[in-house]
Amino acid sequence: MEFTSPAAEQRYGELVARVDEVVVGLDFDGVLSPIVEDPDRAHIHADAPQVLVDLSGIVRAVAVVTGRPARQALALGGLDEVGDTIGEHGKELFIFGQYGNERWSSTNRRVVSPRPPHGLASFCRELPSLMRRGDAAEAFVEEKGLAVAVHTRRLEDAAAAYERLLPPMAELARANGLVVEPGRNVIEVRAPGQHKGHAVQTLAEEQAAGGFLYAGDDLGDVEAFEAVAALRDQGLATLLVCAASDEQSALVPLADVVVPGPDGVLELLRRLIADAGKARRG
Incomplete structure (x- = not known):
């Protein structure tokens, strides 16, 4: 765990002091x-369920904010069972799926989702020929219902395939009224206007947050970081955590804390739990 500045370390102390007012937002993949190469096998870290339960006991709310469909996050994370346990402590677990387009909570146990965006079906019909022209026909296509993502990680030269696909996919997305969300060897196409920053704002307002911790790892988390920074300007205690990797470093200059992937995120959360306990004992 590495603080990026003395000010960042001070922010952590302020967060600990107000921990019972804090909302924690966590990305799924990479956090x-x-x-992993197969997104259908991206199971939650073995230690994460217990850490989430322990964390819920000291903060106002815990939320998973992900580009994945909410049902996928529930299944891969066993988060419905985690939500049951959190509920026994009188707290609530939230999932904001597909960049906030979908919502689930451990008290209202159904996924609330809009209809697929206009233009997505047309985009998907043209996508196979685009991939063939980009010499990336074997890339894995993940259909999410409200979005579609093309993963190049399995290809021999994942980075080169990514660079070939990104411009034509962005052009085809624009032609169909959609937007592109680049990521770590993945290009996602979805409706415009919704991003993780909106999910942060919604959580802060609905939970009357006095503080906010957000942990992310990729470009799709930039708007969430910006939204948390705006909350900081409003006087909330905040902490921005980057789960760093060799593939993506865009969040590093925006972060208060840089940690090595999911192991580092869980270590940070354990430290927060321990430090909050010490502060309570005086």
Whole structure:
């Protein structure tokens, strides 16, 4: 765990002092789950369920904010069972799926989701020929219902395939009224106007947060970081955590704390739990 500045270390202390007012937002892939070649096998870190339960006992709310469909996060994380345990402590677990387009909570146990965006079906019909022209026909296509993602990680030269696909996919997305979300060897296409920053704002307002900790690892978390920084300007205690990797470093200059992937995130959360306990005991 590495603080990026003395000010960042001070922010951590302020967060500990107000921990019972804090909302914690966590990305799924790269934060709670390691990045793997097959996104259908991105199971949550073995230690994460217990850490989430322990964390819920000291903060106002815990939320998973992910680009994945909410049902996928529930299944891969066993988060419905985690939510049951958190509920026994009188707290609530939230999932904001597909960048906040979907919502689930451990008290309202159904996924609330809009209809697929106009233009997505047309995009998907043209996608196979685009991938063939980009010499990436074997890339893995993940259909999410409200979005589609093309993963190049399995290809022999994942980075080169990514660079070939990104411009034509962005052009085709624009032609169909959609937007592109680049990531770690993945290009996602979805409806415009919704991002993780909106999920942060919604959580802060609905939970009357006095503080906010957010942990992310990729470009899709930039808006969430910006939203938390705006909360800081409003006087909330905040902490921005980057789960760093060799593949993506965009969040590093924005972060208060840089940690090595899911192991580092869980270590930080354990430290927060321990430090909050010490502060309570005086």
